[in-house]
Structures are given as C-alpha cells and as structure tokens.
Amino acid sequence: MTLSTEELLEGILEGNHRALARAITKIENRQDGYREVVSGLYEHTGSADVIGITGSPGAGKSTLVDKMAKTYRDQGLTVGIVAIDPSSPYTGGAVLGDRIRMASNVGDMDVFFRSMSARGSLGGLSTATADAVKALDAFGKDKVIIETVGAGQNEIDIVQAADTVAVLVPPESGDNVQMLKAGILEIADVFAVNKADMDGADRTVQELEEMVHMDDGHVSVTAGHHGMGVDADVDMPDKGDDAADAPEPWETPVLETVATTGEGVDDFLETLQAHADWLADTGQIAAKRRQRTAEEIRTLLREDAGELVERELEAHGGVDGLAERVLDGETDPYSIADEVLEPFVACLDAED
Ligand SMILES: Nc1nc2c(ncn2[C@@H]2O[C@H](COP(=O)(O)OP(=O)(O)OP(=O)(O)O)[C@@H](O)[C@H]2O)c(=O)[nH]1
Ligand SMILES: [Mg+2]
Numbered sequence: 001m002t003l004s005t006e007e008l009l010e011g012i013l014e015g016n017h018r019a020l021a022r023a024i025t026k027i028e029n030r031q032d033g034y035r036e037v038v039s040g041l042y043e044h045t046g047s048a049d050v051i052g053i054t055g056s057p058g059a060g061k062s063t064l065v066d067k068m069a070k071t072y073r074d075q076g077l078t079v080g081i082v083a084i085d086p087s088s089p090y091t092g093g094a095v096l097g098d099r100i101r102m103a104s105n106v107g108d109m110d111v112f113f114r115s116m117s118a119r120g121s122l123g124g125l126s127t128a129t130a131d132a133v134k135a136l137d138a139f140g141k142d143k144v145i146i147e148t149v150g151a152g153q154n155e156i157d158i159v160q161a162a163d164t165v166a167v168l169v170p171p172e173s174g175d176n177v178q179m180l181k182a183g184i185l186e187i188a189d190v191f192a193v194n195k196a197d198m199d200g201a202d203r204t205v206q207e208l209e210e211m212v213h214m215d216d217g218h219v220s221v222t223a224g225h226h227g228m229g230v231d232a233d234v235d236m237p238d239k240g241d242d243a244a245d246a247p248e249p250w251e252t253p254v255l256e257t258v259a260t261t262g263e264g265v266d267d268f269l270e271t272l273q274a275h276a277d278w279l280a281d282t283g284q285i286a287a288k289r290r291q292r293t294a295e296e297i298r299t300l301l302r303e304d305a306g307e308l309v310e311r312e313l314e315a316h317g318g319v320d321g322l323a324e325r326v327l328d329g330e331t332d333p334y335s336i337a338d339e340v341l342e343p344f345v346a347c348l349d350a351e352d
Contacts, residue, residue, distance in 0.1 A: 009040040017112060018260045020139050027131045028116055030124070038131045044138035046289075048080075049276050051143065052162030054150035054184070059168040060194040061147050063259035064268075067113045069263075070267055072143050078110040080136030081130060084148040084158055088119040112136065126157035135159050150184050159187060160292065163285065164275045166268070168257075169208060172200030185211060188252055189275045192268055196256035208254045247282030250275065260309055312340050325351050 003011065003022060011019025023041075026034045051068075053061050069079045116129060129146060136144045137154065146162055148155045159165050167188040191212070193204045253271050257264035279285040313319050322336050 005036045005040065008033075008037055012041065012135060013044060015140065020112065020135060021114070023135050024114055024116075024132045027135065030128075035133075038134060039137035041134050045134045045136065048105070048133075048137035048144045049143050049164070049272075050133055050146070050162045051272055052146045052148070052159035052165040052187075054148050054155060054159050054165065055168030055194070056150050056170065056189075059170050060257075060259040061149075061168055064168065064192070064194060064257060064265070065145050065147050066260055067262045067265045068143075068145060069268060071265055073110060077142040078140065079112070080133075080139070080141035080144045081111065081113045082132050082136070082144070082146050083113070083115045084125065084146070084155075112139075112141065124303075126160070127296075127303070129158050130161040130296065153183070154188055156183055160295075162274050163279060163288065164189050166192055166272065168192050168194045169204060170195045171198045171204045189250065189272050190268070191254040192250065192257045192264075193254065196255045196257050196264065197258045197261070201256055205254050205256060212252045212254065240287050247284065248278070249276050308344070309340065312343065316340055321336060343350060 003019065008019050008023050008026070012023055023037050025031070026037055051063055053068075055061055065081060065083070069081060072079045114132065116125065116132060129148075133144050133146065148158045148160060150156075150159075150167060160252050165187050167184055167190070169191060171193060191208045193201050193208065195201070255264060255268055259265070279288065287288060313322070316322060316336075316339070325331050326333060326336070
C-alpha cells in the first residue's frame with residue numbers, strides 16, 4: 001500500500017513508526033513526493049538533540065551507540081539512530097527489506113534504528129541523512145544519533161547534520177591521531193578513546209589532549225567551528241547583561257569509554273549534554289542552525305539548478321553531441337556554456 005504525502009506526514013506526527021520508516025525510504029531513494037514530505041516536516045523540527053558519532057572503522061561506534069540508546073531509554077528518553085554504513089555488506093541493495101532494526105532493546109520501538117546506504121552520490125547521501133534526521137526530529141525523538149565512519153570529507157558533511165559530534169579513537173592509534181589532524185579534529189566536540197580496556201589507552205588520551213591544546217583556534221567562536229565560519233555576532237539568547245560578554249569557549253574533552261561493558265558511558269553522555277547546554281547557553285546553537293540552514297539552501301539550489309541545466313543539455317541534444325562539436329573544431333566549451341545558459345540568463349534579465 002502506498003501512503004500519500006499527507007498520510008505519511010500525518011502518520012509521522014502521530015508517532016507511527018511505519019510511516020516514519022516509509023518516509024525515510026522515500027527520502028533516501030529520492031522518490032516522488034520526498035520534497036513535500038521534508039517540507040511538511042520542517043516546522044516540527046528543532047527539538048531533538050542531534051548527536052554525531054564518528055571514528056575509524058571498527059572503533060566501536062555501533063557498540064557505543066547501542067549503549068547510549070539503552071541508557072537514554074532508561075532515562076525515559078526516545079531515540080532515533082541513523083547509521084551510514086559504507087562497509088556494510090547490505091549496502092547497494094535493500095537486503096533487509098525496509099531495513100528497520102532495533103538496537104539491542106528488542107521490542108522497544110522507542111529506539112528506532114535505520115541504516116542508510118552509501119550508494120548513489122555521496123553528496124546526496126549527506127542531504128538524505130540530514131533529511132532523515134529531520135524526520136526523526138519531527139517524529140518527536142528526544143535524541144537522534146548519526147553513526148558514520150570518519151574517513152573523509154563526505155563523512156564530515158554527513159556528521160555536520162549533528163549539533164554535537166563525538167569522535168571515537170581506539171587506543172594505540174598513533175597513526176590515526178596523526179590522520180585526525182586532517183579534518184576530524186575540527187569537527188570533534190568530544191573525543192572518546194573507546195576500547196579503553198586495551199593497552200595504550202592512556203597514551204592515546206594524552207596524545208589527543210596535546211592535540212586539542214595545540215589547536216587553539218578550534219575552540220574560539222570566530223574560528224569557524226565545523227568549518228562553517230560561525231559569526232561572532234551570533235544571536236544571543238536573552239540572558240541579561242551577561243549576553244554582551246563573549247561566550248565561553250568550548251574545550252574539546254577527551255574521555256575514555258569501554259563500549260562493550262558500558263564503562264564510561266554515563267560520563268560520555270553527561271559530556272554530550274554539557275556540550276548541548278553550552279550550545280544553548282552561548283547562543284551557538286542558533287548560529288549553527290542558521291549556518292546549516294544556509295548551507296542546506298545552497299546545496300538544494302545547486303542540485304535543483306544542476307537538474308535544470310541537465311534538462312537544457314538534453315534540449316541541446318545531450319552533452320556528448322556538444323563535446324563532439326567541440327572536437328570537430330566547430331565551437332568551444334565556453335561558447336556552449338553560454339548557449340546552454342542563455343535561456344536562464346534571459347529569464348533573470350527579464351526579471352530585473
Ligand atoms: N575490547 C573492546 N572491544 C570493543 C569495545 N567496543 C567495541 N568493541 C569491539 O570492537 C568491534 C567493532 O565494534 P563496532 O561497534 O562494530 O565498531 P564500529 O566502529 O561500529 O565498526 P564499523 O561500523 O564497521 O566501522 C566489535 O567486535 C566490538 O565488540 C571496547 O570498548 N572494548
Ligand atoms: Mg558500526
């Protein structure tokens with residue numbers, strides 16, 4: 001049975017997990033109507049704490065997320081999990097049907113687990129992830145967790161949908177700590193040295209702490225946390241005279257966890273909460289959301305404009321034919337670009 005957009009939206013807002021799962025499928029596959037679904041959900045978003053968990057393959061992300069979900073449930077909070085699993089054997093096909101799976105809390109529908117595959121364009125995947133997070137937020141989940149392997153720019157884009165990002169680092173990963181400097185450090189709000197039951201954890205904690213302290217710029221408000229160039233003139237919440245003061249910087253803490261036993265998980269969650277509180281108290285959350293929304297608008301427009309350009313290319317007989325004309329010495333790429341964009345430019349000029 002196919003549900004209409006209205007039925008999907010209604011279902012999600014009523015707390016129907018089946019509708020939620022279908023909406024996310026629609027979003028993931030960019031099926032007809034997904035835009036209307038996300039549009040309709042938008043006004044209901046903004047109340048979830050969105051947490052990104054990233055780190056090298058096998059760092060223990062899923063194990064930790066599972067423990068986090070359990071702890072949140074014990075606190076009476078609802079949880080949604082989106083796992084981006086590029087190394088998973090399920091990717092590239094819907095082997096698990098509509099791929100609904102619960103965390104270890106079997107039968108507890110308040111932990112809604114969803115894996116999203118890395119198939120298709122990865123740029124598109126970060127948009128799809130952000131939209132899936134919105135569905136979980138609008139649904140009313142208190143905590144939304146995104147799990148993704150921290151391997152490169154695409155993952156960084158994905159995890160940017162989160163308000164608070166924790167980077168998991170296994171012990172004795174000296175090389176990894178070096179690698180972290182290239183981008184991951186900038187996105188980490190919290191470091192967790194997971195597998196702290198193994199040798200070398202203390203040393204890794206020490207290395208990370210040294211790194212955090214060396215990276216002075218990271219924590220300053222104007223340094224563009226998450227690479228998004230957060231403005232210093234953020235909208236401050238109304239906090240009386242203190243509001244004029246520069247916000248206290250956030251110093252990225254380095255914790256130890258043993259995800260398999262749950263050791264350190266309470267501290268870890270308290271630290272995530274402290275970061276969420278810091279975001280709220282300093283007005284950073286507003287700045288962050290504004291930046292993120294601006295980025296979303298740009299990404300969406302680029303995608304949409306790209307599609308219009310594709311249509312126009314088809315109208316000109318397709319890009320291959322145009323390339324042929326260039327090779328035949330008839331024309332050149334710049335003239336073609338001008339030609340293809342001509343109708344758009346004409347429209348814009350007519351508007352002025
Ligand atoms: N000793 C020890 N093993 C752990 C710990 N946390 C996770 N593991 C083990 O590490 C392995 C990988 O754990 P996962 O949770 O699947 O790691 P992941 O980061 O989600 O892995 P990918 O999603 O494949 O990148 C499993 O065998 C876990 O049982 C820990 O704190 N200590
Ligand atoms: Mg995993």
